[in-house]
Structures are given as structure tokens and as C-alpha cells.
Amino acid sequence: MTDGYKNLETNLIHAGERTPRIEGAVNLPIFQSSTYEYSGDDSEQDLRYIRLNNTPNHLVLHRKLAVLENAEDALVTSSGMAAISTALLSVLEAGDHLLIQDCLYGGTHTFIRDDFKSMGLSFDFIDGQAPETWKEKLKPRTKAIYVEALTNPLLQIADHTAVTAFAREHGLVSLIDNTFASPVNFHPADRGFDIILHSCSKYLNGHSDVVAGALIGKAELVEKAALKLIRLGGTLDPHACFLLHRGIKTLAVRVRHQNAGALSLARFLENHPAVKQVNYPGLPSHSRHKEATELFDGFGGMLSFELKDGAEKAKRFLDKIQLGIIAPSLGGVETLLTRPATTSHHTLSPEARRRLGISDGLIRLSVGLESAEDIQADLDHALGA
Ligand SMILES: *Cc1c(COP(=O)(O)O)cnc(C)c1O
Numbered sequence: 001m002t003d004g005y006k007n008l009e010t011n012l013i014h015a016g017e018r019t020p021r022i023e024g025a026v027n028l029p030i031f032q033s034s035t036y037e038y039s040g041d042d043s044e045q046d047l048r049y050i051r052l053n054n055t056p057n058h059l060v061l062h063r064k065l066a067v068l069e070n071a072e073d074a075l076v077t078s079s080g081m082a083a084i085s086t087a088l089l090s091v092l093e094a095g096d097h098l099l100i101q102d103c104l105y106g107g108t109h110t111f112i113r114d115d116f117k118s119m120g121l122s123f124d125f126i127d128g129q130a131p132e133t134w135k136e137k138l139k140p141r142t143k144a145i146y147v148e149a150l151t152n153p154l155l156q157i158a159d160h161t162a163v164t165a166f167a168r169e170h171g172l173v174s175l176i177d178n179t180f181a182s183p184v185n186f187h188p189a190d191r192g193f194d195i196i197l198h199s200c201s202k203y204l205n206g207h208s209d210v211v212a213g214a215l216i217g218k219a220e221l222v223e224k225a226a227l228k229l230i231r232l233g234g235t236l237d238p239h240a241c242f243l244l245h246r247g248i249k250t251l252a253v254r255v256r257h258q259n260a261g262a263l264s265l266a267r268f269l270e271n272h273p274a275v276k277q278v279n280y281p282g283l284p285s286h287s288r289h290k291e292a293t294e295l296f297d298g299f300g301g302m303l304s305f306e307l308k309d310g311a312e313k314a315k316r317f318l319d320k321i322q323l324g325i326i327a328p329s330l331g332g333v334e335t336l337l338t339r340p341a342t343t344s345h346h347t348l349s350p351e352a353r354r355r356l357g358i359s360d361g362l363i364r365l366s367v368g369l370e371s372a373e374d375i376q377a378d379l380d381h382a383l384g385a
Contacts, residue, residue: 198214
């Protein structure tokens with residue numbers, strides 16, 4: 001097996017690949033077999049079966065993802081939510097308590113809100129940008145702290161250095177959802193995070209044609225989560241493994257192009273008379289621009305903005321968009337736009353959205369790989385309407 005090279009671009013293509021290549025095939029074929037011949041050993045380790053996450057298509061991805069995140073081990077899952085729920089359920093037991101950032105991916109929010117109680121788990125929200133307020137929320141059974149690299153949809157940035165320092169000081173497992181940044185822009189393991197989560201449905205696959213997830217980090221934690229995943233059953237199918245493997249190879253060129261496109265569109269929107277505010281960490285007007293410059297290698301392909309005339313104007317704006325596609329999800333080759341109040345955050349109550357600063361007129365933009373000039377012309381036309 002080929003292990004890590006010095007640079008990410010090379011690792012995307014070569015890390016974890018089988019040597020020698022199987023039948024000389026340049027690309028790892030799809031092993032469409034649920035079960036495998038048993039070598040005769042007594043050990044359970046010897047069984048190979050798709051749900052055990054140990055087919056050749058899984059193993060290559062595990063090694064590659066671990067190398068990409070500078071971590072010890074990795075596990076792919078059937079969705080981002082499978083990675084998140086499996087990680088939390090492998091770290092927490094009945095009676096345990098979790099500290100979790102207040103502005104979260106909608107699915108993660110509803111998982112802790114609606115499912116924790118019946119499993120005997122509890123949580124408190126924390127303001128990721130106010131580390132001085134975390135200590136008062138600690139409980140004797142607090143076991144973990146959970147944040148997102150960049151929050152959805154406001155692109156806020158928690159004090160990530162403080163998160164891992166706090167976790168070390170209080171013996172907590174630190175978890176981070178790194179979906180929005182991708183391993184091209186941010187390496188949480190280098191900052192001391194124990195478990196890194198991804199919805200691979202987004203940037204890692206990058207083509208809006210697969211749902212998959214990953215859980216990456218310290219070997220002992222990944223191993224525990226892998227046993228939990230076998231029981232919960234959130235396994236990625238070999239065909240989806242193949243598509244994800246193929247998508248990952250172009251991650252660096254895609255994300256860097258999206259970084260550049262998003263920065264130029266954020267600047268354009270910030271100077272547009274119809275726009276009230278733009279949320280993008282690459283703009284000096286972002287409240288944590290300085291920290292973002294220090295933490296990240298790029299500011300990402302996601303931004304959100306608010307129109308001066310609120311929700312009605314936002315609806316009209318989306319009606320006029322022609323090139324961009326009005327659809328949830330993100331991180332693909334095509335530009336996607338949504339109104340989070342009606343998509344990713346519709347399960348939150350209107351008060352909860354207001355408290356988090358997600359207005360009904362907020363628009364989220366996932367910048368694709370089209371020419372930024374064409375995307376800008378589309379936005380400009382729709383804003384003028
Ligand atoms: C999409 C997303 C998820 C959930 O991923 P699925 O693959 O849809 O299950 C989790 N976190 C973030 C930040 C996401 O954008």
C-alpha cells in the first residue's frame with residue numbers, strides 16, 4: 001500500500017492505493033461482492049463482508065482519508081449523518097453530557113434535540129466564539145465538545161485553538177465537522193482535534209451524485225466507532241466507495257478554484273447596492289477574518305448574504321437566477337443557492353433561527369466550478385430585478 005507523500009495533491013491521487021495494482025488496473029475496480037472467502041483462521045478479523053467496512057474499496061478510502069487529514073485512521077460511512085451519529089454514540093454513554101456549538105448543520109441539530117433524551121444523553125449549546133463561557137456549562141459527566149469548522153449558513157468560526165485546549169484541560173474528546181472547509185483548507189488534526197467528521201456528499205466527492213460520510217482521527221477512537229458502525233449498519237456501498245474515491249482525486253483543483261471564485265463573488269456582493277451584508281471569512285469585514293487567515297489555507301467556496309429588502313426580495317432574487325440552481329446541498333461542480341430558512345434550517349423554530357441570526361431573507365451560495373464571471377453576471381442580473 002502506498003503511504004503518504006509530502007503534498008496533498010499527490011496524496012489525493014496516490015495515498016492508500018494498492019501496490020501492485022490489481023491486474024494492472026490504474027483505477028481500483030469496484031468489488032461488487034458482499035462476502036469473501038474465509039481464510040480459515042479463527043479470528044473474527046478475518047471475516048470480510050461489506051457491512052464490516054473492510055472490502056478493498058473501503059480500505060483504500062480509509063487510508064487515503066487518514067493521510068489527507070494527517071490523522072491515524074479513518075472510516076467511511078453511508079452518509080455524513082451516519083458518521084456524526086456513530087461518532088457521538090461511540091463517544092457518549094447513557095448519563096453523559098455533550099457541549100456543542102449553537103449554530104449547527106440542521107441534521108446534527110435535530111439529532112441531538114430529538115434523539116438524545118431517549119438514549120439518556122444530554123447536551124448544552126455553547127457559543128463557539130466565547131471560550132470564557134464554556135466552563136460554566138461543564139457537568140461532572142461532560143465527555144465531549146463538538147464544533148463545526150465553519151458554521152452553516154453564517155460562516156462563523158469558533159475559537160478552534162481554545163476548543164482543543166479546553167478538551168485537553170478537562171479530559172474531553174474534541175470533535176469537529178470539517179465538511180465546509182475540506183482537507184484542502186483546514187487540518188483539524190494539526191490543531192489537536194480527536195475526531196474529524198465529513199459529509200463526503202459535499203466537497204470530498206464534489207459532484208452531487210453520492211451521499212457518504214467519513215469519521216477520521218485517533219486510531220483508538222476510530223476503531224471504537226468502527227465497531228459501533230458495524231452494529232448500527234451505516235455502511236457505504238462499494239459502488240458509492242468507488243465514486244467517492246474517483247471524486248476525491250480532484251479535490252485540490254476543485255476547492256482552490258472554488259476558493260478563488262467565492263472570494264471574488266463575496267467582494268462583488270459586498271459592493272453591490274442591493275446587498276446589506278455578506279458573510280465570508282475571506283473578507284476583512286468578517287468578524288474573525290484575522291483568525292481565519294491564520295487557521296485556514298483558503299476561505300472556502302461557501303458564502304451567505306442578506307438583501308436590503310428582506311425575505312420578499314430574496315424570493316424574487318432566487319426566481320430570477322438562471323445559471324445557478326436553487327437546491328440544497330453544496331460543494332459540487334455546479335453553483336447552488338438556497339434560502340436556509342426554508343431548507344437546511346427549516347426544522348428550527350423561527351425564534352431559534354432569529355437567535356442564531358438566520359433571517360428569512362438570508363441566501364446561501366455554494367460556488368461551483370463555472371466561470372466566476374458568468375456566476376457574477378447571473379447574480380447581478382437577479383439582484384437588479
Ligand atoms: C450535509 C452536511 C452534513 C450531513 O451530511 P449527509 O451526507 O447529508 O448525511 C453534515 N454536516 C454538514 C456541515 C453538512 O453540510
